Amino acid sequence: MKRKDILYSGKAKSVYTTDDADRLILEFRDDTSAFDGEKVEQLARKGRVNNYFNAFIMQKLAAAGIENHFIERISDNESVVRRLEMLPVECVVRNLAAGSLCRRLGIEEGRELKPPVFEFFLKNDALHDPMINESHIRTFGWATDEEVAQMQSLTLAVNTVLRDLFAAGNMLLVDYKLEFGRYQGRLLLGDEFSPDGCRLWDAQTREKLDKDRFRQGLGGVIEAYEEVAHRLGIPLD
Numbered sequence: 001m002k003r004k005d006i007l008y009s010g011k012a013k014s015v016y017t018t019d020d021a022d023r024l025i026l027e028f029r030d031d032t033s034a035f036d037g038e039k040v041e042q043l044a045r046k047g048r049v050n051n052y053f054n055a056f057i058m059q060k061l062a063a064a065g066i067e068n069h070f071i072e073r074i075s076d077n078e079s080v081v082r083r084l085e086m087l088p089v090e091c092v093v094r095n096l097a098a099g100s101l102c103r104r105l106g107i108e109e110g111r112e113l114k115p116p117v118f119e120f121f122l123k124n125d126a127l128h129d130p131m132i133n134e135s136h137i138r139t140f141g142w143a144t145d146e147e148v149a150q151m152q153s154l155t156l157a158v159n160t161v162l163r164d165l166f167a168a169g170n171m172l173l174v175d176y177k178l179e180f181g182r183y184q185g186r187l188l189l190g191d192e193f194s195p196d197g198c199r200l201w202d203a204q205t206r207e208k209l210d211k212d213r214f215r216q217g218l219g220g221v222i223e224a225y226e227e228v229a230h231r232l233g234i235p236l237d
């Protein structure tokens with residue numbers, strides 16, 4: 001697989017075309033951003049950890065029947081994926097209250113959410129990723145009604161698989177964000193799954209092991225990502 005032109009450069013990943021029109025290469029960079037790109041730092045080893053982490057999770061999800069764009073990891077920082085037509089919405093599921101849910105609704109952090117909360121956000125940094133609903137998605141044509149239903153059921157199906165996976169490593173999956181795209185008439189999970197886009201707490205101490213360490217200036221960001229990888233049995237060398 002030959003890497004060709006840069007197609008898109010996001011806050012933490014770059015996307016390249018390849019000699020196969022159907023496949024792209026994702027490059028996971030060390031750039032770490034928060035607050036819609038307001039805070040950006042380079043954290044050594046982050047691209048590599050997230051690339052390994054994402055490969056592991058996407059393979060687990062595929063094995064559980066959740067189709068996604070991941071094909072293979074080809075280097076420390078790169079993976080090959082299917083080329084999707086991404087939908088401009090982000091799907092969030094929350095098992096415990098944290099982050100914007102607490103700020104918006106005055107709920108105390110850590111409250112158990114039963115059933116889990118599902119939310120849509122518009123992928124738009126300039127607008128700070130505002131929360132949207134199905135009516136907005138329908139009116140503005142961001143996805144079809146069928147795709148909305150599929151995004152909801154697939155995101156919740158991911159919850160069933162990943163809650164157990166993290167529980168086995170003595171962690172709580174607090175919340176996470178997924179993005180989907182169209183591929184040959186189907187909807188596939190795209191983007192990435194890494195500690196950049198989810199919240200993970202130690203099950204006993206509730207120590208934060210995800211990007212909140214960066215957002216809140218707690219330090220030990222990559223050490224925490226590596227700890228999560230270690231607990232899941234992801235070999236990083």
Ligand code: TMP
Pocket residue numbers: 090092098099100101121129175176177196197198199
């Ligand atoms: P929030 O509490 O800021 O709404 O985020 C909920 C979860 O989704 C959290 O794990 C972070 C993740 N997320 C992103 O990774 N990127 C985003 O743009 C948004 C809106 C959420």
Ligand code: ASP
Pocket residue numbers: 011033034035036037038196211215
């Ligand atoms: N990843 C997004 C950003 O860089 C949201 C966040 O994690 O705070 O702004």
